Amino acid sequence: MSFFLIIFFLVYGAFHLYGFVKVRAAFSPGALAGACLAAFMIMMVLAPVAIRLSERAGAEGFARFMSYVGYTWMGALLIFVCTSIIIDVLRLALYGLAFVLEQDWSSLVSAHKYFLLTSLAVSLAVVGYGYHEAGRIRMERVVIRTDKIPASPGKLRIVQISDVHIGLIVRKGRLEKIAKEIRKAEPDILVSTGDLVDGQLDSVEALSGLLRAIDPPFGKFAVTGNHEYYAGLPRAIRFTEKAGFRVLRNESMTIPGVITIVGIDDAVGRNSSRDGGIDEKGLLVEGEGKVFTLLLKHRPVVNQGAAGLFDLQLSGHTHKGQIFPFGFIVKLFFPALSGYYDLPGGSCLYVNRGVGTWGPPVRFLAPPEVTLIELVRKR
Structure with a gap:
């Protein structure tokens, strides 16, 4: 975690330095204006730390304000930097073309102010649209035909x-929308594949009732994600259980004659004594061999040799990058970025885009989703 934070602040700081250089090149601000801009950027770099410290100190109002300001700025800056880099590449291409054609296009290539304003306009437009998109939940439907579902009723509806x-940003209003989508799907089973909570939990305990009121016939099941550990694992599990979920921590359970569900703790907890050396393959062969085996695992990583021992793995974690084009970077670490994937041995994997947001309250070309998986008996 500490290594991740070091890399994060180095990269995030470099993005701010890049933006600062761009502003100086475009507007040549005086010493006072430059100092004010530098101070603001330093404050934004440190905003995630200020948010977490104020949250822990009980200053929820300030923490929420800084969350919206700091994380919205983060999203805008990321888009600004991406747009500016694309423009810089085009400028370099224009410079090379002008050199080859022996033309003087220096005024066009060096129009720093107009290029900066273009990048700023793009980032504001993306953040504005992305804030709107983050609240538009989509119901994705996946149908899997299998002979492992009982003849009566012949169909099992799982909502993921x-x-x-x-936490600070995803609150009652968003959770009510999520609960509404879940009820609309009329699930037989509800599962949460990690990162249900984020940050301190003092002010969100009451929100568990919105999920507790949903009572599918065959129950609700959850696994931990990395943010359950960041928020404090015992409290995160307590919140999840208050919401009515049975938390499966490296264990298998079977609803006789219906389905076997296996839940694996997130990899961030594997360094603890409890989580070291998980026998995932052993857990997968514990259930009834003739019923459908559902594997719940936060990260979309398939254990080597486990494919074929389960029928469907449900995962999340990637957010599909959350803000385009960052999905390309996430895909380098998690090739199964989003959606349905066939695996060897007759297994399959579905990666949920996530229904909330981490960091910026923005989604761009990666809309939030609630997934309905219909297991239909083969005729």
């Missing part, structure tokens, strides 16, 4: 939520 990130 992932990466809700209940």
Whole structure:
């Protein structure tokens, strides 16, 4: 975690330095204006730390304000930097073309102010649209035909939520929308594949009732994600259980004659004594061999040799990058970025885009989703 934070602040700081250089090149601000801009950027770099410290100190109002300001700025800056880099590449291409054609296009290539304003306009437009998109939940439907579902009723409806990130930004209004979508799907089973909570939990305990009121016939099941550990594992599990979920921590359970569900703790907890050396393959062969085996695992990583021992793995974690084009970077670490994937041995994987947001309250070309998986008996 500490290594991740070091890398994060180095990269995030470099983005701010890049933006600062761009502003100086475009507007040549005086010493006072430059100092004010530098101070603001330093404050934004440190905003995630200020948010977490104020949250722990009980200053929820300030923490929520800084969350919206700091994380919205983060989203805008990321888009600004991406747009500016694309423009810089085009400028370099224009410079090379002008050199080859022996033309003087220096005024066009060096129009720093107009290029900066273009990048700023793009980032504001993306953040504005992305804030709107983050609140538009989509119901994705996946149909899997299998001979492992009982003849009566011949269909099993599983609803998956992932990466809700209940905390300073995802609050009652968003959670009510999520609960509405879940009820609309009329699930037989509800599962949460990690990151249900985010940050301190003092002010969100009452929100568990919104999920507790949902009572599918065959129950609700959850696994931990990395943010359950960041928020404090015992409290995160207590919140999840208050919401009515049975938390499966490296264990298998079977609803006789219906389905076997296996839940694996997130990899961030594997360094603890409890989580070291998980026998995932052993857990997968514990259930009834003739019923459908559902594997719940936060990260979309398939254990080597486990494919074929389960029928469907449900995961999340990636958010599909949350803000385009960052999905390309996430895909380098998690090739199964979003959606349905066939695996060897007759297994399959579905990766949920997540229904909440982490960091910026923005989604761009990666809309939030609640997934309905219909297991239909083969005729």
